[in-house]
Amino acid sequence: MAGGVAAAVLGAIGGAGAYAYAGEVPRGTSVLGVDIGGKNRSDAIAALHAGLAKQAGKLGNPVAVRLGDRAAEVTPADIDLGVDVEATVTVAIEASPNPIGRLLGSRTVEPVVTLDEGKLHDLLGTALGKDARAMKQPSITFSGTTPKPNYPQPGRGLDAARSADAVRSGWLGGGPVDVPIVEIHPATTKEDVDKLVAEFARPAVSAPVTVTTERGDVTVAPAAIAKSLRLVADKAGRIEPALDAKKLRAALSTPLGAVEVQPKDARVAIVSGKPRVTEGTEGRQVDVTALATDLLAVLPKSDERTVTGKLVAAKPATTAADVAKLGIKERVSTFTTKFTGGLGAPRSQNIVQIAKDVDGTLVKPGAVFSLNGHTGERGYRQGYRDAPVILDGKLVPGVGGGTSQFTTTLFNAAYYAGLEDVHHKPHSYYFDRYPAVIESTIFWPDLDMKFRNNTEYGVVIDTSWTDNSITVSMYSTKVWDSVSTEYSPRRNITSPKVIKLPKGPTCIATNGIPGFTQDAFRVFKKDGKVVEREKFTWTYSAEPRFTCG
Structure with a gap:
């Protein structure tokens, strides 16, 4: 009987365990x-x-x-x-x-x-x-070669992890979720910044670094280091020293030029009036990205500040195959203006110099050509001479005088090629050697002349000159049957006044020119029909009659 009861109990327990x-x-x-x-x-x-x-x-x-x-x-x-x-x-x-x-x-x-x-x-x-307040991130900047610490300051806002925890735990609670607003501290402290100044920033600009290459040595001056060294914090406030490779190359442009061979782009030469593509050539340049990394290792040192610079192949930005795809096959416009004095005159030499600088320039589809941007400053070092320029309404000697004549010639070549006028400024006074309204002056660095290649083809600028003329031609593929100009009558004509100036080398006498307002309409024709008329308007001031003495 006892055995039977025990068996029944064990069976019940086993069944319950199986159920559980x-x-x-x-x-x-x-x-x-x-x-x-x-x-x-x-x-x-x-x-x-x-x-x-x-x-x-x-x-x-x-x-x-x-x-x-x-x-x-x-x-x-x-x-x-x-x-x-x-x-x-x-x-x-x-x-x-x-x-x-x-x-x-x-x-x-x-x-x-x-x-x-x-x-x-x-x-x-x-x-x-x-209600949020951004934390002030630390950084170290340079005034010349003197490091200047910028200390961190805490902000007020949200901590992402704590906000997430609050929403996760309170989402299903039924009431509003309280998300904490906290003080946010950058990862780098004031003490960290001072230590970085003492142990890195100040030693970095304490002496030059020598870069050895197979073509000679390059000296990286402290000023070049300061210009390219970046000591700024990331989002968390940590400062990781880095050298900006582009700024380093810019700061070392002159010393690098002594050991580098610049690549030459493929270009279009005009031979017997026909465009001919010539292949570019590879160059050899210092790998400034690798150099920037290697420099960081020696900047904290007081001695043994020498690194090896590696010269690597530098390919042309534009190859002959690239140029061949641009469809440059014919002359689409040409324009000529006359000058006096022969090629020996300083003004004529300035015109020829800027023409040489621009000759052969390739303007790709969609690109904007800036004359100031292309030539840079036009000063004595660049081969330009003193010649009369208009300043404050009168002619005075100035470096680069005459380049406005080239600018007008270039503007008209772009104008009659049908290219988009981006920016130009006609002269204050009218000169009969230029076409009225559709002409342009230039002055470094404030006055520029720009046009956009708004076609699907490349455009090559070709320049040529004689002893009394300058010519600019555009080579591309014709988009328009013709581009011409129609003028309105002149109006609002004003007479010049007489102004007496002290006699001296800066005084240039002029006869005076009447002022007027006029419209010029650029007329585009395609398939024998006028498809567009673009209006240009300009008001010329009356040029005073200046007398000397």
């Missing part, structure tokens, strides 16, 4: 009201997905957030806020209760909540608005 341990998830387990108990993993995942789908409306409602005194809302979909079903089922399985708990208990498992911290941070940052 049926499935991977303990019986009585629920998540957000969804029963997943007694199921294996895959069935529990499916059941929880189905149960949450029924609550999608509720779970997708905006979450009320408090940012100090500010109230805001966050839409779950905007920050990828939701329940990680697979991770939640894993938690339910792994946090399994004891056998009695599995048999008799019930429990609620908190869901594993996920969100995109970056998206939440951006949204809350916008909501915080003016």
Whole structure:
């Protein structure tokens, strides 16, 4: 009888154990009201997905957030806020209760909540608005070769991780979520900045660095180091010293020129009136990107400030194949203006010098040609001489006088090629050696002449001269049948006044020229029809009659 009772009890216990341990998830387990108990993993995942789908409306409602005194809302979909079903089922399985708990208990498992911290941070940052205060990032700048520390200051705002924790834990609580506003400190302290000045910035510019190459040595002066050294903080406030390779090359342009061979682009030469493409040539240049990295290693040192510079092949920016695709096959415009004095006159020599500087220039489709940008400063070092220029309304000697005549010639060649006028300024006074209205002056660096190649073909500028004329021609592919000019009558004509100037070398007498206003219409024809008329208008002042003495 005792044996029978014992057997019955053992059978009951065994049956209860089998019931309690049926499935991977303990019986009585629920998540957000969804029963997943007694199921294996895959069935529990499916059941929880189905149960949450029924609550999608509720779970997708905006979450009320408090940012100090500010109230805001966050839409779950905007920050990828939701329940990680697979991770939640894993938690339910792994946090399994004891056998009695599995048999008799019930429990609620908190869901594993996920969100995109970056998206939440951006949204809350916008909501915080003016209540936020950016932290002042540290940096070290240079005044000449003297390092100047800029110390960090804390800001006031949000910590992305703490904001995410608050929203994850408070999302399903039913009330507004309090997101903490905290003081934000840069990773680099004032003491760190002072240490970086003493141990890196000051030694970096204490002496030059010698760069040895197979073609000779290059000296990197402290001023060049200071111009290219970057000691600024990242978003976290950390300062990682770096050398800007582009600024380093610019600062070393003259010394590098002694050891480098510059690449030459393919160009278009005009031979017997026909464009001919000639291939460019490779150059040899110092690898300044590698040099910048190597320099960083020796800048903190007081001696052994020598690095090896590697010369690498420098390919032309434009190859013959590139040029061949641009469709440069014929002359599309030409324009000539006359000058006096012969080629020996300083003014004539300036005209020829700027023509040489521009000759053969390739303007690619969509590119803007700037005459100032192309030639740079036109001074004595560049081969220009003193000749009369207009300054404050009168003619005075000035370096580069006469370049406005080339500018007008170039402007008209671009004008009659149908190219887009970007910027030009006619002279204040009318000179009969130029066409009225459609002419242009230039002066470094304030007055420029620019045009855009608004065609699908390349444009090559060809210049030539005689002892009394300058000619500019454009070579490309014709877009228009013709481009011509129609003028309105002159109006608002004014007479010159007489101004007496002291006699001396800076006084240049003039006869005076009447002033007037006039319109010029650029007329574009295609397929025998006028398709566009572009209006240019200019008012010339009456040039005074200047007398000397």
